Amino acid sequence: MLDETVKIPSYEDMLAAHELIRPHIRLTPVRQSDYLNELTGADLFFKCENFQEPGAFKVRGAANAVFGLGDEQAKKGVATHSSGNHASCLSYAAMLRGIPCNVVMPRTAPQAKKDTVRRFGGKITECEPSTSSREEAFAKVQAETGGDFVHPYNDPRVIAGQGTCSKELMEQTGGLDMVVAPIGGGGMISGTCLTLATLAPETKVIAAEPETADDAYRSFKAGKIIADDAPKSVADGLLVPLKDLTWHFVSNHVSEIYTASEEEIVDAMKLIWKYLRIVMEPSSAVPLATILKNKDAFAGKRVGIIVTGGNVDLDRLPWMKGD
Template structure:
């Protein structure tokens, strides 16, 4: 598979500029005091579809030649990639078919439909997603835009760190969530050239820690259907994302479900922005491993803010 380059990221940034927002960076003196670090939050939850994945999705959609674009695009996703691909497809005026687990948050399903995406539901496992998708793609003929294991997607995600380094110069570390590894791979791609001295740290739920175990073992270990409130981080690494993770990530830390919820609450309260559980994992691991971040300038990528307000993780069912 083609390994995306720094030049691919630069081309992606130019291509997607009319279709994304240059999201702001927020700080909180109180969170700095609590952690002992200087924290800078890159707010990708402010993208129109509510997540960073619009970058990779837009790069894939607007990079298609007209003949391929006419057949539309298709993917499988737990939510944010599905909504972002639907958004990009809507802006280009082409069809978008997505396979989503029936357990995906209702808010994310509603967002996909609002942008014109057609949803086919499946059981909540990687095997079920891929099998259902194979059938849908065969029926529709759409160009497959993988949620993360796609060079176009990784190049697009890398544009986030390019902006981040312009907005918060001199970061010692950049921390992002890891599931399949698209954002982390894009971060590695960009920082390896722009700021090779900046360490890339990945954050993962304890209950879906296959990337952590892969990192320690030196090869991909894939779980099929882990259970965690961080629904965007349930998928395993693939060959292309493993290429970047194994070569460029400095460390992977994990956080418990309660630690994720606690970080989510703190961010809502002190940053006054909405983070979804997957996006709160980086802050959770900073609190948990404060000694590793104390005294450092730490960039945190807030990957998304699509939450079901009627089903928040701290509300008793």
């Protein structure tokens, strides 16, 4: 049950966020592949958020939070915990505004993501790869710095910012039957629900999740949040649980959640690298993996796919032997 004191972001909040962040983000392209359309039987539109400067969609929510801060709070900076992309994007937004950024990251986070955080001036504190360890380490960091906590996904400013992605996608495509995005904590899915519920209520929102980290799928079926503390998947950006605010959007607006195996995710990642010719991370391949696995649900439809990020260790790609 959502706490009555929690602010649920509105469509107007998303529109305001888009105006605020527009100077600080890129209007990312939408790509298509005749081969992938033929393979799936659907008309696929890939929204390439991996082309954002920090390499992920999360720059939208991060920029909305950072540039929405009052001057006094901004002096103390921002702080967060993240498996990588939110940390990178918050560091980037903080760098643009010239304020400090402290992040807690799992020690197992990809080196590419740690390098990006440091490149943008973020200060990293490492923790063990579990939600409980992450939150415990973060509490200490925030107490020491006084930075404004920008949650990776359970934050109305972040969700409003992420909702700008599907607004652009609908404008760029002229309308879709479905939009599919990966789900971990649910920030992008929540933003997508927020936008489409008003802008295109006939468009279905579908979430895609790894089988080995399927707590959102199980939550969806059970009608309540089921949280795993430390799941494992090649899709390292999708290993965190839903929270009350994102669960509000998922439970009220998501039409279906599909899952894919580790092998299916890697196979889909290869297909996108080969036929879209773009660098994207395993988490971003989960939507295509689930579409290939459930072709009948998507056949003949105009389907938007949000390519959420492209930060990968090029020396440790998931199909390399020994990893």
